[in-house]
Amino acid sequence: MGLWDGLYRVLMRRNSVYVTFVVAGAFAGERAVDYGLxxxxxxxxxxxxxEDIPVLGQRQSE
Incomplete structure (x- = not known):
């Protein structure tokens, strides 16, 4: 049994598992790209x- 056969048996055999994997992968990928950028x-x-400009980045204390 090869790698692709194993992935097929785990992820793509049932539509609900495949859709969940795709949605979770898209969410995780979006978060990773957002964090990296x-x-x-x-x-x-x-x-x-x-925030780095000393005069402008400071908030006035109340």
């Missing part, structure tokens, strides 16, 4: 963001 944006814009 956010970290890349922060890395490339260090010192240029609103």
């Amino acid at each position: 956010h970290k890349l944006w922060d890395y490339n814009n260090v010192g240029k963001k609103y």
Whole structure:
């Protein structure tokens, strides 16, 4: 039994399991891409963001 046969037996034999796998994979993939791009944006814009400017990034205490 090969890898593809095993994946077929586990994931694609029943439609409900296959759809659940696809939806969960899409959700996890979206979260991973969002997290990765956010970290890349922060890395490339260090010192240029609103929070990094000392005068503008501070909130006034009440």
